[in-house]
Every structure is written in C-alpha cells, then in structure tokens.
Amino acid sequence: MRDDVAGIVKACDQGDVDEARDEAAFLLSNLDELLAHYTAAPKAHDIPIPFYQAP
Numbered sequence: 001m002r003d004d005v006a007g008i009v010k011a012c013d014q015g016d017v018d019e020a021r022d023e024a025a026f027l028l029s030n031l032d033e034l035l036a037h038y039t040a041a042p043k044a045h046d047i048p049i050p051f052y053q054a055p
Contacts, residue, residue: 001027001030001031004026004027007023
C-alpha cells in the first residue's frame, strides 16, 4: 500500500492527474478487497467487526 500511495504522490508531483487517479482507484480497490477479507469471518460468526464500517 505504501508503494501505491507513493505512486499517487509521484504522479501528483508530476502533474499527471490521470495517472494519480488510476493509482488511487487501484489502491481503493485493494483496500476494498482487504476489508471484505477481514470482515468476512467475523460476520459469518455474528461477531461485530472491531471498527466502524459505513453502510
């Protein structure tokens, strides 16, 4: 994730908004996958997740 954020910062520094957006979209997708993975098991066992998750 750190490399993904570094790529966004680099693209912003270079004024490449399209590349920054693509990098950010990729990072968002990865974060969504991680959240789905980390919340699946607790939800399957009716255990509350230990953080707020917007509906």
